[in-house]
Amino acid sequence: MRRGAVLALALAASGCVHVVPLPKEAQVHRAVTSDGWGLALVRYQAKGKPSGPPVILCHGISANARNMDLDDDVSMARWFAAHGRETWTVSLRGGGDSDRPDEASGRPAGFGFDDYWKKDVPAVVAYVKKVSGAAAVDWVGHSMGGMVLYAYLSQGGEGINAGTTLGSPTRLDWGTGIEGPLLKVAPHVEGLRFTLPSSLGAHAMAPLEPHLDDGPLERLFYNPQSTSKRAWQRLIAYGTADISSGVLMQLAAVMRTGELKSADGKLDFKKDMAGITTPVLVVAAKLDRIAVTPAVKDGYRALGGPKEWLLITRANGARGEYGHMDLVIGDRAGDEVWSKVLDFLNRHAPKEP
């Protein structure tokens, strides 16, 4: 209640950026995890003859399913559906219309990255398979949405036919300078269970964005060569989510150690990625300042294969350089990124009988 009031105040103060509703064809679903969390899913039926398994699009940290369907112009979900793939978006626990932490309902705050890959991904994959009737699904994950794919597959996760990661790092100790603040704070909040209200800050920034040139968010998240201010403004107005302390702590550990492991340190995801045999396309953006290209390539190298590497840059034919969010909401991403993802997935689709 209190959180809702604060959010309402922030939005009111921000001038209430218009939330574009989902399109009519979007079908809202709900999967339930083994530990009782409800996850919001949205289904987009394929246009024309379906060309392969259903595709699940998964957002990154501090984000929700609306990253994948922002409005009529910027929608990876509708793009894939229009190109013959039944498409699903998901909000991982705590984000979008999925269940929030609620102690009284048995959903404690402070969940971690391990809960995403161990509980959310299996629930989503099973649900989509059941509803669609498909034997397996394809997974496209942005940033942390690709990291959960790596973790899931590395521990023998089933039901994925092929995957793509977009700007997904497996190592975060690159001395970029953005690690510093989190690593300083992490020891002081270790063991605490809380939710960082990161979306509030984003909401408050939304109305200012069209008036800021070369601001800090632009420098960190996107490149105006590739993403319009309007798309970015909408993304931070209704495409963001709060961050659970457990997720934050696990990522801080990745920054500190250079390793990608479970919270208890017993599972070494990156090492185990060598055993992955699911085909994976790894996509990096040249000017991604969050998942820098060395961090993304690190994951590519760790994969067992089959695997492919795709660097989005003008030197490879793109018309502008891409940053972290441009892979998902870029003006030309359909032509320059998603079409290559679809081509990869189609090449690895099961042969029709």
Add this chain to the structure above:
Amino acid sequence: MTALVLALALAAPQVSEVHVSHRKVIAADGAALALYQYSPVGGGVGRPPVLLVPDVGFGRESFDLHGQGLARWLAARGALVFVAELRGQGKAEAAKGLASVVSVDLPAIVAAIRKERAEPLDVVAHGWMGTLVLAATTQELKGQVRRVVALNTPVLAEVPSELVGSFLAGGGRLSELAGSGKGAHDFELMFAMASSFPPRVLSALETNGVRDLGDGQAAALLGWMKSGDLPLPPSPSNPLSGQPNSTPFDSAQGEREDTVLHRLRAYDRPTLQLLALADGWASPELCSPLRELSKAKVMVQTFSRFVHGNDYSHASVLLGQQAASTVFPRIDDFFLAEEEP
């Protein structure tokens, strides 16, 4: 009036006097190389001399252009600085390939420097040529290099982009990229992406600071990128070369081979690895595995526009608008650190 003159004098940058000299160095196979020396007042006593090695296709201008650059900057802070031009670079003899850089050129350059100062050097190694410097420290220059700053030095070689692949397949004609149009566009994508330079510096670099690779060197570099490794010939200057313990490994065919990749696995110099995100020539993702691959203690710093105001490219990391305030002090601090990093 006196007050004005005094005020102007105080406001002017305090530049220490640096004496610059140049000499020809003849390598063991007779090839002529070039060595530039930047001597500070006092001769640079009290700290190790610093050798700067430019990348393939570039020359001294990478480190000294229009009076700006790392060479004069370090010398002004008391370091005796040398800039090498190996075969194919600047005023040095033309190159037919790359491998002799390791076995012949670098030993000749370091021998010439050691006539001046016998102590181990600090080295700033740039790009693909820089990788060959790292390789040479494991044999030809063993015991002669103290610390290394590796500026986008590829470790796991690949063709960084379609553009670089087609540029090298066409002979690596850097001189044709100067000016405007497609050439300048390609130069920007490979060497100067997302970069700002002081006035006239970029055009001067394009015009005077590059040299065509030539078919031989371009083919060697492209072959290295495509195969992931570069075979190295036996080193005539290294007394260990050819002895069982100095040769690297038995290949699947049972032959003894020496390659850059093998050398990098044995590399052990304390290293500051600086990664420029916008480098389209020696892309950072090709350089980053040094700390896993080698035996060296490697500190990594990645420049990004969010924190450092600039992503930096291949050229701007040395000659960009903010290089002297952001990059150079990091290099100097690393060399001056009392304890081994």
